[in-house]
Amino acid sequence: MADIRVGTSAFTAEGWVGSFYPEGMQPRDFLSYYATKFDTPELDNTFYRTPALSTVQGWNAKTPSGFIFAAKVPQVISHEKVLVDCEDDLNHFLKRMDALGDKLGPLLFQFGYFNKSKFKSGAEFLALLKPFLKKLPKGYKFAIEIRNKNWLDLQFVDLLREHGVALALIDQGWMPRPWEMKNDLDLITADFTYVRWLGDRKGIEEKTKTWDKVIVDRRGDLLKWVELLKKVHERRIMILAFANNHYAGFGPATVELFKKLWTT
Secondary structure, three states: OOOEEEEEEOOOOOOOEOOOEOOOOOHHHHHHHHHHHOOOOEEOHHHOOOOOHHHHHHHHHOOOOOOOEEEEOOHHHHHHOOOOOOHHHHHHHHHHHHHHHHHEEEEEEEOOOOOOOOOOOHHHHHHHHHHHHHOOOOOOOEEEEOOOHHHOOHHHHHHHHHOOOEEEEEEEOOOOOHHHOOOOOOOOOOOEEEEEEEEOHHHHHOOOOOOOOOOOOOHHHHHHHHHHHHHHHHOOOEEEEEEOHHHHOOHHHHHHHHHHHHHO
16 A cells, blocks of 8 residues: 655754653753654745754754655745746755765745735736746655645636645645635646645643643544545545644644554
8 A cells, every 4th residue: 555654844953851851851862862753844944944964964964764755845936036047046955965865855835825915816826936937956755835725716726636746645724624615626647646744833822831741622623634534545646744833832742643643
């Protein structure tokens, strides 16, 4: 059957020492320890800047064979330049991430919510996205996340499918989950699917900013995700899913709960 991997969004956070990492553990040892518990993380720090080569080499050295890294594409591409004149930025990022070798997994273009001052419609965004996807380098797996619910239409998913780019399936405050969508769309657009449990950042930060315990009960939501992803799994499609601390309050606990529900 197809592979399924579940991890956290980033492998470190305020409050994880003593709750996930052993008390007194040094940050340099976090990733090696993480890799004894989970087999994939989503790298969040790559969103802010392309990492140093030594950093990427360190990630590779600290993890076992078969470990997979997903990573966010730098925001200079998705937010600042918004796909315009960013070919050099992308190539620089890809070359740096190549240091992971066969541990390099999907790379996520995470777009924010674009209001009408940026794009008047989803069609206008697609007009920009289409030529960009045509020029994407071969040999990589890419995923795209959008946060404009009205843009999730047949034209969008068909364009992603044409280029083998995965639509990121997200559980996030103002976006519909796949089973809540009004359109009857096949949301699986590549030979893998990419899931992000994001939650309501503003809502949960009103309750906590120390990510060491579960604040929101997500069992019911995760049961729905299990039901959905079991059907995806039957299609022999690889699944990668990542839990953010903002989803329930403590990313590692979300991962453990999902894994338990998946096997029961």
